[in-house]
Amino acid sequence: MLTSLRVFACICSLLVHATSGAQAGAPRGAYISPLLPGHHRLALHGVPAHYEVMGDGPLLLVPAPRDDLAELSRHFTLVVCDLPASAAGADKADHLDALRRYLKREKVDLLGDAQGTASAYASRYPDRVRRLMPYRADASAERIVQFFSTPE
Template structure:
């Protein structure tokens, strides 16, 4: 297992799989180990995936200062990762909450980004986020699912302030396009793969300056793909569209029938979509 040192000396681990040109991958969660990405639905057959375990997750070390879990303070970890790999410019893929980290990286190091692929990515860094209303809108589309009633009741309790693990477990089906054995197995690993302390600090006060980041990405000279799931609530496809419009070369693609983890819902379509985007950007 390869490791490198972050600027503050924290040892960070990463995992390598596949063949082809490098693709640096940042896992979401927030602060979930990169194992959650697997091989991104077979994308490793087209690209060599370098999957980073963010500080305090997976095989990476716990930092001496927990304040460094804040999203903006991890940007230089990504830059150290690039430098460690000896790449002049990188193709960067980020999932979910790591969308914020990738956006901040692109804002701080625009000349280092060749392409950016945000897979159902958040954009709080740009002042765009999902809301309870977005969750309700997406949830309403799943009324025909056999698990809907129990899952929606749990959502109501969460919106009312519940932090019970049972309620969070119950709403898991909403995050997948198909609540099948593959999705259930993936959901079952979330707790053990997530650093909860780090997750609580990831988007804490001061992490984002949207006006500054928007100005930076408005001049980004790199193709950007916003890949949204048709059934996802964070972000809804129409919200992802507003994010795509903030980039000079932003593109939105909505994967039909997909939730928050589109590489699980339709691996072939996901890999074809991402590969085609990366190939066009060469």
């Protein structure tokens, strides 16, 4: 029984790893851009994770979903993260940094979240954040667009 469980766990792990970042209908071995619009899966520190890319414009990482994403996607390429909970010593800030590396970005713009992931990331990795806007629940999409559109 224990051997069967180990085999099953290995197969599941291989499937998650083999399909990380893969898109349905893509030829095997084809390069798939991690910023192609749609849903993407990958492993962050060995833990399955998911993110969605939508919109067009400068890249903006959003560590948690918001209600006004449709409005923001008219101005930005949004990477909306569904980060795994803390596992094996890696927390959400570490997972966010692994995603940044996966997206091949030196620095990122971050839209803060109520869970504090963006703030924790910015304090731990300040040299990897171009701009951070902590938001309140009532922060309008217009205000967010204005903040990230203003030259540094």
